[in-house]
Amino acid sequence: MEKDYSNLHRGLVLKYFWQIIRQSKVSFFTVIVLTIISSALDVFIPFQYLKLWNVLDASDFTIVSLAKSIIIFILLLNFLRWAIRRTSGFSLAYFEAETIAGLRKQAFSYLIGHSHSFFANNFAGSLTQRINKYARAFEKITDRVITDGLPLLIRGVGTVVAIYSLFPKYSYILGIFCVIFLLTAFIYIRYKLKYDVIASEADSKTTGALSDSIGNHSSIQLFTGHEYEKERVGEIIQEQKKKTIFNWYLWEGLGAIEGFYAVSVEFIIFWVVIGDWKLGLITLPVIVLLQSYLIRLFENLWSFGAIVRAYYESFADAEEMAVILSTPYEIKDEPIQIADKIKGEVVFENVGYIYENNNSKVLDNFSLTIPAGQKIAIVGSSGAGKTTFVRLLMRLFNINSGRVMIDGIDISDISQKNLRGKISFVPQDPVLFHRTLMENIRYGKRDATDEEVLTAAHLAHCDEFIDSLPNGYKTYVGERGVKLSGGERQRVAIARAILKNAPILILDEATSSLDSHSEFLIQDAFRNLIKGKTTIVIAHRLSTIREMDRIIVIEKGKIIEDGVHEELANKEGGLYKKLWDLQAGGFKNLI
Template sequence: MAGPDDTKVEEHAKIDRKSAWKQLWRLFKYTGPYAGRLSIALGALLFTVSVGLAVPWFFGDLLATAVDASMADAAKLNESTLVLVSLFAFQGVFVFIRHYLMSWVGERVVADLRMEIHAHLLRMTQRYFHANRTGELLSRQSDDATRLQSIIGQDLSLALRNILSLIGGIGFLFYVSPGLTGRVLLVVPPLVIIANLWGRIIRRLARQAQDQLAKASGRLQEGLSAVDTVQSFTREEFEGARYGEAIDKAFKLFVKQIRARSWFMSVSSFLAFCAVAGIFWLGGHMVLDGTMDKDDLFRFVLYTLQVAGSVGGLAGVIGSFNQGLGSAARLFEILDSEPEIADSPGAQALSQPKGRLSFDGVTFGYDDRDTEVIKDLDLVIEPGEVCALVGSSGSGKTTLSRLVLRMWDPQAGAVRYDGQDLRELTLSSLRGSIAEVSQDPVLFSGSIRENIRYGRLDASDAELESAARDANAHDFILEFPEGYDTIVGERGVKLSGGQRQRVAIARAILRDPTVLILDEATSALDSESEHMVQAALERLQQGRTTLVIAHRLSTIRDADRIVVLDHGQVVEQGKHPELMAKGGAYAKLVARQASLEPGGDGDGEGESQAEAD
């Protein structure tokens, strides 16, 4: 019984002929900026085809002269041979021009397409990446794009050459012997029918194979990105077997595709060369009957071989085209996916932001959940205020920060920045005034300098080092032999947790945001690292609207206001002493956390005493 993934593959595999031609035309539109190079390449192609069509005519003379001793003419033989060699020399030059320029255009188009897909993916929303695994998207951008290079760089050239050779060859055949040519062309309708039927099969199999390969790539990326977890659970063999199973499924689909292409080329070549055998038989009888000259027979046979070769070449190109169209469909599927979060028409840039945030009747729920995470929530955070969000897991703390960054839009109500609905602001100006420091900050695999400068690309080295000092990162950076040029590794694996955190804080300081979001920024650190990071965060918060999301309540007791969330609603808010005095939800959270800490007695005094110390 087919699973949901198999059904999805079948649905994706249904590419009708009209859609295939549409995708092919869309793909070749990318050659527009390079029309000059393409025109020169096509001119060279026309010349090489013309030479190729002239060759059988001269060979016909040569063969007739060589076979019939009574007509032997050494001067004519030498002259014809010299003409052929000259033609071949010119043809070689133009073959180089055609191949080089067509291949250049193919590589350039693929590079443009990859950059466009990458830029498009960077604009896609969180929902899109929740629904599509990163490994599958990477497979499309790399493997599928590579397959398209052969269509534009090689297959287009081969297809045009074979089509022109086919048309020209048939024209010469009609010129030499119209009656014999009519009989030869009887093989064309069966070839057209076969090409149409097999083309649909190859396109479907190509799409299925690429989809399965993308799934395998997704599993590979998932396993490698969590290799520490795989190894700690000793699941190396399990992951290897899981990836092997996915690759084996892809291999079997590719074999089906290869089998279909092989049958197509085999049958079409058989029919084409059967026509050649028929020519020998029919033409030979016509020479014996005196209705055809010997040199015309040689020319006819050579042109028939050329036409048969063109038909066989087209069979291979059509198979490659069909395979490439499956890849094109997958790439265009990405480009046709519109981001749900984008600048609305007439969106205005945020000018001179003050940092006032307000949630007006906000309701929000994720697509994959039946319940609403935020329910009719009203909250105002004033400019420069440090507002801490606390609550049990799933209460909506992080979701609010995602809404502020407009990674999602609420289903009801509005999130406002300085009184303006976020949907009326440009994304670049909104997010440009916000910086975030999370529990597990992402660092890129370059140097420490590059990671800090990510906050503001035009910052000078002096500004960068000043930000590092404010983040308590300058001293430990200088301890490295390479200093600021130290490579941090993928996701910053060569740095400790506290060092990564301080580099991320330096990046946020360099950005100089109006609004700061701190999402569990110290919860995973040891006491010494937490002290260093906390001191850096306090400097970073000065004069900025700060949204603090924290599980460790000891880190937010000095916040201007603490907001307690429960099931997406505000149940309490105020300063730490006020909320403790109330003995409500916040006091219970403090008491529960204190009871779980060493020396805690469960009544909340442990927390207060620890903080007093």
């Protein structure tokens, strides 16, 4: 469906802008009032020069004192205008900085609350750019409206009124010219609006492509994809260039039309002025004042195109983020209970889940009860529903039917923060913040003391590699933890889980990236970690789960086997036995 470029959700953008602007209302209205006064003085001061010229034109030296008093009055007015402009400038700087910071916080605070699916379907780079464009859009439109738009309105109206008080017919000519000029610019820019949005979308697409390729630089190197990526990204950049150039050419077309209007109206006015001067209807000081007003008016009108351009570009830039802010969360918090002292019983009761992207049923009338403190492993072939089980338990997705409960409490009846605070999760491929090792480990319990962090790191055997680093725990790990090996990242993730000490523990093959020595060392830490906790292990290597209390085998979203290792490994025709037989030859039990 083609996008409606004439509707950029301006009301929506302004709604979210105002939520932050109203927090700085005093500085906002101070800037508005001072700008109006300053712009009014721009019209009033030239009138005082006309009085001075009339006095001087009289060649009467007995009224020199009057001329001096007019000059002093003009000086005072200029100082007043200077003081107002400087005060307005400082107020505007404070107001914009405060509001831009507020808009970034507003956008990030809401964005980060979206669901797992939302982030899976959007580039991180593009989302980051949308936040920045949203804040910068406010800066752009505020600069244009406050420093150009409002002065244009006050000076334009003031100039027409001032000239009307002297010679009404010239004000009529100027008034008609202003209406034609502004109307032409407005219609032209509205026609061109869709090209602004197209250029903005092309810019976002380029940013996403660059982020995607740079973020996967290791794959590019390993699969020698340099030339392919340069060609692929180059095509996207080239397409953006074409759309941007065409957009800029359209702006030059508007400038040509406005220039023609300005030259034409100046010629018409002074052609009429010559006739009036010949008849003695107009004096030289008035002609000079008229020329002064014309120059100022043309300067202000020339900025109108830029004002409207900034207006629409800003809304085009801000719209993407405003739409996200107006998009309801897929996972909504409607808590009616609080899960406090959790023992760790987990119950899936007739749970059904359909994957929206391809409408495939992942879990079908799935029921499972895990008593508090029990250690279970979930086994199955790829796509069987193991990962979905974990994500539903953590409420990263909403179920389509049934209930998921912890200690008899439906997880939809408690907040996501409350729920996830009771679960520790160690993923197969941990992603770390580009922060220090101390900060990354402490993320499991953000109010933990340094001593607690060091203890958790020791239990996870993180200290073995951290102590060898020049900056130790103050070492920055790089974007997504790229400076650490897979095994080191996983040990940091395990240290987080140890520090968090939640009653429910989920291990998504948490030792898969460790070498045999590191895996052996970490088993003791796991034994301490899982004591008294409900432990769910997503198992890929079956050798690591032999001592689980239960092993659940899932296939096509249903439980097909449930038992202990010895039982399932000897069950003829069973899927677990088949998987075990495939792996048993090369594995050694490390638990």
